[in-house]
Structures are given as structure tokens and as C-alpha cells.
Amino acid sequence: MAEPPILGLLGEFGTADALLGAVKRAREAGYQHIDAFSPYPVEGMAEALSIRDHRIGWLSVIGGAVGIAATLAVQVFVNFDYPIEVGGRPLIALPAFFVVDFELMILCAVLFPIIGMLWMNRLPRLHHPLFGTPRFSLASDDRFFLYIEADDPKFDRDGTRGFLGSLGAWSIEAVRP
Amino acid sequence: MSGKRLWRGLEELAGTDDFRAALEAEFPAVADLFLTDRRALLQVMGASLGLIGLAGCSPKRSDDAVPFVNRPEDIIEDQIARYATAIPFDGYAQPVIATSVAGRPIKLDGNPDHPMSRGASSLFTQAAILDLYDPDRSQAPLFHGNEASWADYDAMMLRMRRAWAANGGEGLRLLIGPTSSPTLIRQLRALTTALPNARVHSFDPLAGERAFEVRPDFAAARTVVSLDDDLLGPGPAQVPNVAAWASRRGPNVAAGERLRLHMAETTPTQTGSAAAERLAVPPSRIPVLASALAAELGLGSAQDGLTRPETLWVRQAAAALKQGLGLVTAGAHCPASVHALTFRINEALGGAAVRYIEPVRFAGAPFLELARDLDAGRVSALVMLDANPAYAAPADLDFAKLCARAPLRIHAGQHVDETAILSDWHLPLPHALEDWSDARAIDGSATIIQPLVDPLYDTRSVHSIVAGLTGDPAPALELVRTSWPIDDQAWRDVVRSGIVPNSAAAPVAAQAPPAPPLASAAGGEVEILFRPDPTIWNGQFANNAWLQELGKPLMKVTWDNVVALSVALADRLGVGNGDLVRVSAGGRNITGPAWVMPGQPEQSVTLFLGYGRKRAGQVGSGIGYDAYALRTAAAPWTTQGSIEKAGGQHKLATTQLHHALEGQDFVRTVSAAHPRAAKEEERDQASFYPRWKEENAAWAMTIDLDLCTGCNACTIACQAENNVPVVGKDQVARGREMHWLRVDRYYDGPPEQPTTYFQPVPCMHCEQAPCEMGCPVHATVHGPDGLNEMVYNRCIGTRTCSSYCPYKVRRFNWFDYTTKAPPSVQAQRNPDVTVRGRGVMEKCTYCVQRIRGAVTQADIENRDVRDGEIRTACQQACPSQAIVFGNLKDAESAVAKGRTSPRNYALLGELDTRPRTTYLARIADEEA
Amino acid sequence: MAQIFSPTADTWLRAVLIALVVGTVGSLLLAGGVARSQYVTEVARTPMQPVPFSHKHHAGELGIDCRYCHTSVETSADAGFPATHVCMTCHSQLWTQAPMLAPVRESLAENRSINWKRVARVPDFVYFRHDIHIAKGVSCFECHGRVDRMPLMYRAKAFEMHWCLDCHRNPAPHLRPQNAVLEADWTPPADRRGLGQALMKLYHIKAPDQLTHCAVCHR
């Protein structure tokens, strides 16, 4: 009889270090499509999963640039669109303009990375197969999970289950759609 | 004449029902919780006058366009018409040019063609327009307080006339307020001839002791010694006096030629402030000084018992007089003996600088005789014309009781006042702009008073009323016309020009008046003086909100009269400003707020008449204390009495809290030694900013502090021109007065003998304005012609501009000060100036409406604006012509010349705001 | 643990988020639109007049000069409305019994004004002057539209500030020679631009900064 298809296997660990070790071992074992879940960011996990993503930082830089440029543009435009003398000050009074420029630079430098982060994380996502697995709720409490996806080339239902067991997972669950 | 037709046009405007509806919608009669004092003033009254052109910050407005049925040739809906006429003030004509828009008179200014005005005007003239629209004016005849009709009155008068015709007017007494109207005088003479037993009495609470009119001629004088004569102060002669005085000072007069003023006075006045040598003495010393001065000039024996300052002052005055072209004047209220002395002194000095003319005003039998007759029950009918004895009569006469002795009492006046309620009949008189009349100016020259509008209410001219005593009440025009036997062409010219050619009184060879013995009995604890209030005068202006809210020239107190006492006396009594004091004399006493008056001699107290009115109207009733209550027939001007602390405080609303110059150089003085007013560092300061390109106009103003006498005419002129709202005592006390142009007054030196400075402060129109920089919405910006423009409809009320303004000339509409004003008051508003709504900032605009008007006109004619073509309201009113406005780009303009004067300096110049309004420093009076 | 949300929840959430964004932007645009709509600007508003006066007939077909009724247009800020007797100069002869003209006759008889409704109007705080505009060759039709084609008078232009500014910033294209100012069917010459420039000089039209600063219209 064919078992119902699964999306992957979820192994539960007790500590951050255990998880970290498990992840490293899994990589060594050649697993590609894996993810780790923890109640707090675990030091070294990014390296272990070789996540190298600098786009957030750049988004902030871009945001800042866009913010300041746009504001300055508006300020210059309105003063040319309807030039009015104000207190004998020059039409384009950069020192005065710059305060607002700075504030909007900051605003955009914050908005861009945050929106970008959510976008790249594909959030918000209220429904996710993982939420269906009974013990996963502990991921936000004090447990640590290693997730090996079914579409991983090396994935083999029983083999992987065994592998997770060998990593010392307290529990192993199948994630179903 | 146009008056009638104009009014018909206006009636059409006001008459339609749609219009009334629109009017109701525009002015809901909502009582304003906060402005309690003003609330009364803001009650909506019926008369729905022209709403046309009344601008406001809200775009809501009636869509109606209501043309004439039959348009008169000389009027277009929004076009301005100007007519020459006159406003009587204490009987004297104040010559004016009245401006009216679509038949609504909105402004009064001096008549440039009249020698007694030369285009200038006093604060009273400026404020008179508001009286026309006073909602409290009496609107119909009253019989025992109930509305009656003229028909009823005429019926009654018919019976009386028969009786009088029979007995020659037995028991008929007229009591008439000060008047110089040739027509009225003619009528009164006719009446007394027709009814030989009738008598006409004069009533003037401010009547002086002078035998005839003294016309000091400053133009011919180099030294003027004034014995308590407030020549430059408020009064019917203020404008010509100040103008003449100014003609002998200012930039065009050589240092040696400058008029030098020696003043001996009790309570400080504007004249004293302008004097080179001011001596503060109690009134009892004035006669002594007079005879000492006479002695010094070789008339009579030398006086002894003078104090050192007195001796010094007399010596200096005499010395200056001896140099020739001298003139000595004495206050109208001084005892006859002093007038006799001054007469002799002037004779001795050659009398070059003084002329005497026959009294210009009607002199009837004394009021005291009337009182006696009333007491004796010899009066059967008492007709009181434009007089308010019930309020202003000497307290010891108890006029109310006397009055009751007359079986028939008729009162005619513009208000249902204290006297009206004692009378059987009250008859409403028209405002001077509503009916025909005539009057003589201070120099005797006559003016025909023509109406600009038909009477707003059911009034009848005083001429018609007097005519009604002996015959049919003919219309005023007819009566006036008959007094001037000239052909119609001449008549039209006279009416148009506002002056009857060569009607000025010719000088008379006056003979020395009898010289009664010098009476100077200083008894009692303090000497009490009675003086007319500087803005409310004898009480006739009590219901004029503009004058009520105007700070008194030297005290800057509004909405109140005070008890002025010296610093030393205040210390002794342990009172400060606003502490209540009780002043007693002759068994009577009044209680009023004390005011510590620098320069007031120690043992003297000054009481100001005009307040404490019971029936002045919603504005003027029940404020201040009634100084008349202490005044006796025997001693109307000075008396002896005592003063004590009454306990308690009275909240005074002053527009200026601090008075000492505190070592600052806001007001500067130049002298031969130091001719330059501006400091070195203040000249041509560098700037980080590139200059903006300017058009061919750069508006600017100079104010000559050497000529300013602090008379406040500019402030009221500005208020009338620019729809400046009245906010009431409570708001003023909170520091929220709205005057665009204020006259600051500073003291310097010892409080017993201070130097007094006046400084008018309008908007400075800074070239590098701090205010503009602060506004987030471009509501106050700079025009290419250098104006600091204030755009009310763009203002959101952040008030940053005011926070940044170093001169604090900006005013804010903390509440809705405008839309709840009675329609009649709104009808005065200048349609060329936006009426500011709640929550917007406002300030002096250099009368931008006048500038734009002239510039646009010049544009239409493809020419440049001429120098002097644009005159700001303040400049136009100023009697001493201290204010000059014009175009800096035009090197020939008066203002450009003034800018180059070494006396020119900028207020707070060190801030580098580069004001367009600059000041010309005072010139020190060189030592005699 | 069980799923809290069904798979469709995400769709809903996204829908809501999008709706929020669209809603905010949309409402702003709407506000802007309303401010420019006829409802606010009252363009084409045709108020009910006491007498259905036809400019088309009088000005257009009969070719009566504008100034015949609006007498003060050249000399005053206000163009002026015709006094009743102006109407009666003709209508005492023509259509003397026309019921349509009853209000006019009553007005004259009872000496009561006719209550015309203003069609073109600027707010109270705007000080517009007809005389200068006429003097500088700005035609009536610039602001009032082709009244000679209006059976009943309606507002032709949105009297908004930026509309005034457009002309004050660049008057040349709106200027006409004096003889054409009141000319309804004036056809500009081929070289309109050149004419505009010439008239700018002829009329001594000032530089834009002097025509657009606040005090020009606001006092």
C-alpha cells in the first residue's frame, strides 16, 4: 500500500547546540533542502546552513538614497514651481531643506529593509504545513527542529528518518500537506 | 444732494427679503462665552445695513447681486465716493473728508483744504465714524420711556407753542450743549426775540474761564511758555496746534529756530512730554508762577516763596521769552487771574505770537442761573438739546432733583442717556453724517455739514427741533440754507469744498480782562484736579469701543479711568497700580483704581472725567468711576480733599506692562555733539544671502520721533482703515489687544521728573524677516516690492511668526472676534480689507489695499506711482506729519531722503532684520 | 498541534492588506478629484434667475455691447449689474406685456431691486479687479466663457487659484488687442505667439514674480 505523500521530516532536539550539530551533520551527509527552527536565533546557524544574504543591508542603503533624493527633488521642485521670497532666504536653501531630507532618508532606510525582510520571508503566511505537525508548536517555546524536505535529492523516507534518529532527535514527525 | 439718493440705493440693497435671510445666516446672534465685556458690544441689532463687500475669511456668502433700480450717476456698487463735511466736537467743527462705499460711510479723514486740518485728524475725528453705527443710538422718540411718534410730539408741541405765544415763552428754558453752528445760533437768537421771556442756557462741563478765544500762533513763536495748558493734548484744537508746533520743529527747522516749550503743569500731559523744560507743580502754584513770571518780565512785584526748581524754571522761561517771539498760554481751566496775567505778559512781549478772536461757540446764560431758576420753580418747560446735565452737572447741584421741578422736560440727544430718563420726552438726534447742519472750526471758519446717508433711524435734526419750538419743524437743509444767503453755485462750491471762504473769525483787539486777586489757597491734604479723560473726553465717547480700547496716551490703560497720584504719595499710602483708593472732598467721595503717575507732583491727585456712566450704552455703561460726583459748581477744576487706601484691587487692562526704557536705545536722541543716531556696527551689515531682485518699488516708512506727540490718532486711523476688531477689556488684560499700530511710551530718568518718549510701532516689514522663515505654509512671505505680506486665508495659526518677531507687532485672532459684531458695526468695515476670522495671524500691511489700488491705477494708466500718491492711514491722520511713506527706489521721495538723514536708525538694528520701517531720532533741545 | 488558519486564510489576509493600501491611496485620489469636480468648482452651474435673461440673445444675436449693462467694467473693480431702468430702456418699448418680463416691470413699479444670482464669483479674500484686466487686454471671454452662446448664464471656468496663476505666470497667450477685448468672435492672427509678445510690451505687463506674489490678490 502506498503511504500518503509527505513534504518532509521534522526532527526535534532539546538544545540549540544539538540542533546546530544535527544541521552540520545533515549538511555533511549531503542534504541540501533543509531548514532549522528555533525559539531564538541560534549563533552559527546561518553559517551552518550557509545562508549568505546581504540584500537586507543593501535595501536599507537604497531606501536611504531614494528617500533623500525624492525629498530633495520635491523641495527643489516646489520652490521652482512657485518661487516665493521668504525672509530674504535663497530659493534653494539646502541647510534648511536638509532637516526634512534627513528625516525621510531615515524613514525610507527603515521601511525598505523591513518590507523587504517580510517579502523575502514570504510573510505573512498564516497557514503552513509545519503548523499541522503536533509538536511543532514547541518551536516557539524551548524545542529546536531540523526539517528535511521531501524534494531533497538525497531524501529517502526511511533512510532520512533513520538518519534523523541517528542525530539523536527526541521525536521525528512527517509533515503532511 | 447725493445723500438721499445714495441711501435709497442702500435701502434697496438692505430691503429685499433674500438679503435679510442672507444677513441672518451671516450673523447668527450667538452670545460668546468668553468675551464677556465685549459680548454686550456684539449683540446683533435689527438695522440690516449693506452687507455688500464685507469680506471675510470664510468663502460662504450670499450669491445675490442687487443692483439699483435707478442708479445715480455718481455711484457704482463698489466704488468709493468722498465728501467734504465736518464733525462737531465740543461745538467746534472738525473738518473732514468722509469716504463712503456704495453709500456706506466707512472712514473720516481730515480735509486737506481746511486750514484747521490740512488733511490731518485727531483720534476723536477718526473714531466718530463708529458712533454713526453705534447700535445703542436712540432710534425713535420716547415719551416717558415708551416709544412715541414725532406726530405725538408735534401735537404736544403745538399746544405748548400756543401757550408760549401767549406768555412770551414764560418758563421756557433751553439748555444747550456746546455749539458753534451759525444756523443754530441764528435760530436761538430768533427764538429769544420771538419769545422774550424764554431763556437759553449753555451747558459745557469743560467750559473754561477764558473771556475770549486765544489763538496761539506757534508759527510766529520761538518760545512757548505754557501754564498748565495742554496745547498738544486731546481737544478740539489738537490738530492745528500739533501741526503748528510740528512746523517749528522737525528736519526743516534750523537748530536755532526750533520751537522751545516751557511747561508748568500738574498731571503729565503730551505737551509736558514734548517740553524742553517741564516743571511739575500742584495747581495752586500756577498763579504764583504766573505772577513770578510776570515779575521776572518786569510786570508787577517779584514773588517770594518759590521753591528752587520753580525759581529756576521761571528764570529760564523768562530768559527765553526775552529773546523775543515769546508766547505765554494758560490752560482754559486756570483761574481768571492767571488768564489776566498771561494776557498782560503777552501784551508786554508784543503779542506777536498770539491772536484773540470772538468766542466761536454760542455763549448762553450760565447753567447756574438755570439751576437757581429750577430751584425756585420758575421753569415750566426745560428743553435740553445735546446736553447731558444729569450726568455731568456739578454734584452739589443735584440736578436730578432740580430737574424734577420743571413740569415739562424734553431731552434731545443721540443716546437715551442719564438725562433722557429724567425727561418726559426724549428726541433722537441724527449723527453729523446723517443730516444737514453747519459749524465753525476752532479759528471760526465755517463748514457746511452735509449728510452722507439718510438717517438710519427716526431722528430729527436739532435745527428742526428748535424750529419746532416756535413754528413748524422745517427740514434741516432748509434752515441751514437760509443761514447762508449765497447763490446756488456758491452754495454747491461751499458744500463741495467743505469750507466757507474767508469765514474765519477776524482778530479782535482784546482789552485786558479784569484781574481778580490771585487765589491760591492750598488747604486740605491733597489737591484734586479734574481733567477730561484723554480718550473718552467728558463722557460723550463712552460708548465708542475704539476709544475705550485705546490705551491712554501716557498710561496705556484701557477701558477704565484711574486716580493718578505721585510716586511719593503712592508709597505713603502703600498703594500700587490698580489698588483702590478713596478720594474725598466736600463730604463726597469716589473710589477708583490708583495709578502711580511718574512726573505727578507729590501732593496732587488727578481724577479723569467721562467714566462711571450709567446710561452710556452697552459699551460704556458701568465702567470706571464717576469723577463728576466730586465736582462742585464752585470748584470745577481743582479742589482740596483727602485720599486714603480703600482696600481691594481693580483689574486694570493696560496695553503696556513695563514702562522704563531700562537702559535700552529703542528711542534715540541726537544732539549737536552726537549727530548720528545709527551705531557704527548697524550700518551696511554683510549678509550670507544673495540679494533678491527687486522691482522698481521698494516701499518703506520713516517715523520722526522728534515730531511724534503720542496722540494715538494713527492707531485709531489704522483701526478704522483695516477693520481691526475690538476685543474687550478681558482680552486686553490677557494681552490680546489687536491694534496693528501701537504707540509705545517709555520713561527715562527719575520717576518724579521723568523724560517721556513716544514710539509708534507698526510692522517693520523686515527685508530679512524672521517671521517669514517660521511659517510652514507660506502664509507670511515677502513681496517683490519689499512688503512683508500676510495672507490671512492661507494662515493656519501656528503663531511661529509671532514667536520669532522681535518687535511683537503681530496680532492673533484667539477667538472669533469679527463675525458676531452687530451688522451696523460691520457696515463700517472697509470692503478693501479682509475681515480676519478665528485662528489667523494679522498685522500691519502698510495699508497694502491702498498700495495695490494706486499701483493698479498707475498700471492702467501705464505710469509709475508718484511719490505721495500712496499714503498709509496712519500717515494720513498724523497731525504732525511724523510718518512718511514712500518708495525707496525713488531717490527723490521723501522717505528716501529721510533714510539718508543722520537721524535715521533701525529699531533693534543689531538683529540685522533690515526693517523697512525706520525711525528718525529725537533732537535734543539745546540748553537755553 | 492543529492548524489555526485554513489555507484560504492567507488569501483573505492578502486581500485585506491590498484593500487597505488601495483604500488609502484611493481615498486620497478621490479627495483630490472631488476638490476639482464640478460639484466644488460649480462649473456649468446655472442658477435660477428671477428673469430668464439670455446672453445668447442680447449679446450674441442682438450684439449689444457688454458695457451697455455692465457699465463699470472698465472703470471699476466690479463690472456692475444693470439697474432696472437699463432693461426698461428697451423693454418699455419691446415685449412690454411679456409675462417673462413681469419681474422687471414690478421692480420698476415697486422700486424694488431685481435679485440676480451671481454666476462667476471669487471668495471674499480675493480682490479681483475688472478694470485692470480689461485695460491689459484680457477679454471677458477668458474667464466668463462664450456668454454670447449661453441662453442662460452658467459658470464657464473653475475659479481656482491655480487657474488664476496659470494666466498670471504666462499672460501672453491670453492677451488681445484693445479692440478685440469685447469681441466674441475674434479670431487670433496666424502668429498668435508673436502678437502675445507684442502686446506684453505694449501693455507693459510686469514680470511673473510681480503678478504672482500674494498681495496682488489677497489683502
Next chain:
Amino acid sequence: MASTSRPILPLDQSLHDVSVEIGRVPLRFPARVPWLIALIFSLALLLLFFVSVTWLMTWGVGVWGLNIPVNWAFAIHLYVWWLGLGHAGTLISAMLLLMGQDWRNSLNRFAEAMTLCAVVCAGIYPIIHLGRPWFFYWMFPYPATMGVWPQFRSPLEWDIWAVLTYLTVSLLFWYIGLIPDLATVRDRAKKRGWQVFFGIFALGWRGSARHWARWQKAYRTTAAIAVPLVVSVHSEVSLLFASGQVPGWHSTIFPPYFVLGAAFSGFAMVAMIALVVRHFFGLKEIVTDQHMDVLAKVLLASGLMTAYGYVFEVFDAFYSGDAREIATTYDRFFGMYAWSFWGAVLFNFVPLQGLWFKRVRRSPVLLFLIGTSVVIGMWLERYMILVTSLYKDFLVSSFGEYHTTFWDWGTYLGTIGLFFTPFLLFIRYIPSISIFEDKEVLAREKKEARHG
């Protein structure tokens, strides 16, 4: 790291305990009664706020004691004060996060929430103090039919943007930091309603390593930017005054002077609130005396810096040699409003000196009292800066006086309600202390404890 040399959290608790201890606050609320009392009280004040504002809108700003020359007083003074209180939140959170000061974790969430509420209170004022508030949108550049634009040289224009930016950034910073904890609470919630509520706001956070990585970058970036923001915002507020020539305002030391004062008052506020919350919610294990001790030290430090600002402002006035600056300074010492100056000095700096002693720093009561005194002191200082400068500026003739009215106070007390109502709701329904960060710290400390 320095501060972890001594564990900041007690080691005898498990990660789970942390979830329980904090998570139970929203889910099974401990201190119902005191919370309810507090809420009722602040709701009453909120009512007063609405009454006052309605009154204000009905009649105009004249209902306040303002006048010419003192045409800015309570509104602007409280705007500055509230904003100052707010700043500490951002500073504690951001700056300390960047410096890896673990002790922040138990405090930052209050602090940030407090910032939000304070900024709202502050942001209200610049709008309601307008003469015609219904036109406030004229301050934004939008294509108007008037064709007129805002005036970007105006400090008030700067102000609007600064406050808007600050509000948005604080909100985002607070919310982003909150997401993982919302997930925790979501997963522990039993009632369906709570699950959905927290579920939606947790945005479906799963704690994936990849998410954590990006999240950390974004969070730290925001933090890094928030610090200069705080400085810029209050500097800008100070320019509101320094841009005018008014003596007592026109000074270059204003920006740092204002920023320091802001942080000072803010730290005081945080300390007070932390003490109260921990007392009522029994969070002694999370917000430890150790935390309060460090916070007290920071308070002392910022207080001393502010004191330096005072000294230097006076020095500055005399050093400038400007007669008017000197006059204003004298007037602050001895003038009509001297009480506000000396009051500020007294409340700000005298009790503060107690913090030199450990016993005081560790005593909740004393620390609370000192905090209160500082908040009052800074209130007086802002008042002093506003009124003493305006009421006597240049021309002797236009010197004025300022007297508060009932509605001045009504509006002010009202904003206190506006501050506490949302704040109380926050601590009631949202994890008011960072759960995951505390776990992080705890885990690390345990590890360090293990490896000696």
C-alpha cells in the same frame, strides 16, 4: 560581553519557564484589580482629554492662557516634554541592542511601547495648538488647487516630518521585535480567539533559521538607524526655538541640550514603569535588581550630562556678552518665573545624587521616587525654556505675562490618559517583555555557566 560576566537572569529557570512567566501575562492575566483601577483612572483622564479638545475646537486656542508675546506655552512645552519621555524607549532598545547589552532585553519592550504612547501624545499637540487645525494638511506637499506648497525652511515643517518619521519607525521597530513573541504566545494560547488574534499579528512566524537571519539583519539595521533618528528628532525640536532670535532660545547648544534632557527624562520614565510592572506582574525573575541597578546608573549618567547642559547654557549666556541673553538668564534666576528654573534644578539634580549609592539604586521605592522627581524636573525645564524666553524678549513695551487656564491643564492631564490607556492595554494583551531574547540570554548564560 562585559555585562554577562555576572548573569543578568537567574540560571535556575528553564527556557520553558521564561515562556510561562512572560507568556502568562497576556494569557492568564495576574494583576487584574490594580490594572483595572489604573485603566479606569486613565480612561477618566482620557475623557477629560476629549472634553478639553472639544472645548478647544469649539472656541479656539484663546481658551488657553496664551497671548502676545507668550503665544506658545503649554502646548509646545508638553509636546517637547512628551517627545523627550519617548526617546528613552528607542535609545534603550536600539543603542543597547547594538552594544549587545543583554540587560536591555527585559526592558526594551516596555520602553518601546512607552515611546509609542508618548509620541502619540506629543504628536497631538502640534495639530491641536493650531489656530485653524482643520487646515493642518496644508503642511504637506500635495498638488493643491491653490497651487501653493509648504515652506520647507520652516522649523515647523521640519517638525511635522520628524515626528511622523519617528512615530513610524518606533512603531515598526516595536512590532518587528514583537513578531517572534507573538508566535510564542500564539502557540501557547488555548482559547481559539487568542490563537487567531496572536496568529494574525504573528504573521505566521515559524522561527526558521533563514527567517531569523533576515529578521536579525532588518532588526539591527532599524536599531542602527533609530539612534541617529532620536538624536535628529530632538535636535530638530530644539531648532524650533533656536531658529528664532529670541534671547534664551537663540543658542547653538540647544540640540545636544535637548537630546540629553530627553534621554534623561525618558530613562526616568522607563525605570518607574519597569518597577511598577514588575511589582504587579511578579516578574522579579525577569526584571531583576541587576537591571534596575544598571538602569539607575544610566539615569545618573544622563542626568549629570544634562546638568552639564544647564551649566553650559548659563556660561554660554554670559560668555556671549549679549546683554539680552544675560538679562534673560538673570530673569530665569530671579524673575517672575524663577520658580520654574529652580524647580527644574531641584527636581532634576538633587534627588538624583542618591543614585551614587548602590543601596538607593537597588531600592525600588527610592528609585521610583527619584524617577518621579526627574520627570517633574524636566517638565519644569521645558516650561521654563518656553515661557521665560518669550515673556520678555526684546522690546520692553511688549513684555507680557503668562497665566495658565483650566483648559491648559485639562488638555495636559488629558494627554496623560491618552498615554496610559493604550499602554495599559499593551501590557495586558501583549507580551510586555521580550521572550525570545531573554531565552537567548538565558541559554548563553547557562552555557557560559557550564563551561566555567
